[in-house]
Amino acid sequence: xxxxxxxxxxxxxxxxxxxxxxxxxxxxxxxxxxxxxxxxxxxxxxxxxxxxxxxxxxxxxxxxxxxxxxxxxxxxxxxxxxxxxxxxxxxxxxxxxxxxxxxxxxxxxxxxxxxxxxxxxxxxxxxxxxxxxxxxxxxxxxxxxxxxxxxxxxxxxxxxxxxxxxxxxxxxxxxxxxxxxxxxxxxxxxxxxxxxxxxxxxxx
Numbered sequence: 001x002x003x004x005x006x007x008x009x010x011x012x013x014x015x016x017x018x019x020x021x022x023x024x025x026x027x028x029x030x031x032x033x034x035x036x037x038x039x040x041x042x043x044x045x046x047x048x049x050x051x052x053x054x055x056x057x058x059x060x061x062x063x064x065x066x067x068x069x070x071x072x073x074x075x076x077x078x079x080x081x082x083x084x085x086x087x088x089x090x091x092x093x094x095x096x097x098x099x100x101x102x103x104x105x106x107x108x109x110x111x112x113x114x115x116x117x118x119x120x121x122x123x124x125x126x127x128x129x130x131x132x133x134x135x136x137x138x139x140x141x142x143x144x145x146x147x148x149x150x151x152x153x154x155x156x157x158x159x160x161x162x163x164x165x166x167x168x169x170x171x172x173x174x175x176x177x178x179x180x181x182x183x184x185x186x187x188x189x190x191x192x193x194x195x196x197x198x199x200x201x202x203x204x
Contacts, residue, residue: 028122030129033086033099038076040096041088045071048112056149063195083108085133089122098122100130104137109144127157135204142204145197154200162201 033041049068057064079101080086089098098113111130113123134142143162146154151161 027092028097028120028125029090029092030087030125031090033080033088033101035077035080037088037096038073038080041080041099042071042073042076044096044099044114045076045112047115051115052112052118053147053149056147057195060195067195085130087126087129089113089126098126100126102130102133104134104139107143109142111150123153124157127154131202131204140204142200142202144200146200147195147197151198151200154202157202159200159202162199 046068049064049071053067054061054064082103083101084103084105086101087099088096090096096114097117098111100109100111102109109130111123111126113126131142142159155161
């Protein structure tokens with residue numbers, strides 16, 4: 001389906017109860033990002049890249065640092081302004097602990113959770129919200145790239161590795177190999193320069 005993209009959108013455009021089950025849980029509230037959130041989001045984005053993505057790319061410390069350093073406050077402000085959807089997960093104390101942003105028409109998507117707030121189901125709630133938005137916008141499938149460290153997360157969310165027989169053959173091995181293709185297979189796409197990433201698919 002072809003969508004008409006007109007910039008950032010708000011939950012106010014959607015049915016009132018659409019996100020009731022994924023918006024509030026265990027003290028976490030999901031809401032549309034605001035410009036004043038940019039500093040907190042940049043901090044979470046950089047910290048997540050360095051502390052969660054970094055260990056999955058031990059051979060690429062320079063690229064990891066370049067990737068993290070590129071997520072400046074100004075960069076985040078531009079993303080909040082230009083992405084079709086930009087949602088944050090916020091604690092009761094007003095601390096932003098995760099976010100996702102996407103534009104369905106061009107297939108952009110990013111989801112990050114603070115390293116200090118992992119294992120609390122925040123990533124799953126964010127991804128669930130992303131799926132619901134996609135369905136409401138008329139999408140029948142989601143297609144995006146995942147960094148090594150997040151492959152098992154997306155598989156557990158019901159995604160598949162969208163790279164044909166090789167990926168199906170090795171799917172069960174990814175969780176045991178920290179997202180690495182066994183036997184030295186090199187069939188990965190690229191993310192932020194030379195970092196390898198995995199194409200993911202989710203049918204809706």
